[in-house]
Amino acid sequence: MPTFRILSFVLVLLAAASAWGASAVGEHKLRIVASNYPLAYFAERLAGPWATVTLPAPADVDPAYWRPDAKAVGAMQKADLILLNGADYEKWLAHVALPRLKLVDTSAGFRDRFIRIESAVVHSHGPAGQHSHEGTAFTTWLDFDQAAQQAEAVAKALITKRPELKTAVLDGLKTLHADLAALDGELKRITAAKPGLPLMASHPVYQYLARRYGLNLKSVHWEPGEMPPETEWTGLDKTLARHPAKTMLWEGRPAAAVAEELSARGIASAVFDPCANRPESGSFLAVMRQNIENLKTSFQRR
Structure with a gap:
């Protein structure tokens, strides 16, 4: 049998085997x-x-x-x-x-780097009901x-x-x-570019983000769609007196009324979505890139 015919036969067999393997x-x-x-x-x-x-x-x-x-x-x-x-x-x-x-x-490979949370506040969080963030910080991927x-x-x-x-x-x-x-x-x-820049967070979910990237971050326990009670605003004002933040990070876009109240205090709202659940559009990578752009604006603000 001519060499080229033998070669063709072998190639056909290899192609068949590859197709079977893929199947x-x-x-x-x-x-x-x-x-x-x-x-x-x-x-x-x-x-x-x-x-x-x-x-x-x-x-x-x-x-x-x-x-x-x-x-x-x-x-x-x-x-x-x-x-x-x-x-x-x-x-x-x-x-x-x-x-x-x-x-x-x-996350077992960096268990010794987990962040412990003590004396966390009990609060509501959507349909899941009341809970606290006490224990181990878990948004490790940030x-x-x-x-x-x-x-x-x-x-x-x-x-x-x-x-x-x-x-x-x-x-x-x-x-x-x-x-x-x-x-x-x-x-x-x-x-x-601005080490130590004071920032606020609407929820205590950014511990690993803050540690890795040196964020000077203090948190409240607010939900994006809920107007905080007056006691929370009073507490925020006390915090701002010693921690003069100009930006608050949110897991999702806050209600317009909440954003307006913050703006009246000179605080802009910036979304930094942990992306724990599948986004309506885009991917994890796309969401994180947008988060970084949102945070960049905060660091460029005078």
């Missing part, structure tokens, strides 16, 4: 459940078409205060991987039975170096579960790391 992977996609959107985003970028990633918390609920029902627990039990934020984020975990070998604690470590934990779990995807996962991790490093570098550049 096999497609028919056996990894089923991944993530406890919040940042982890879901990392998994989607790293696993690509080889996985189905589910975020079970409803769109209008903060995943940190969500509790899985029997259906959600059943879906997690059937999953191949269950991605956990850790840092006491999944308070429901002790009350459900899940296969330990499927659990991936993505330190983009820690976010990169969480992405690495996701990648390691994917490769352990599907070694044949190692090259694709590591390629995805490289680009994801580059994106997170760019966010990290930009925030460091912005905050270095």
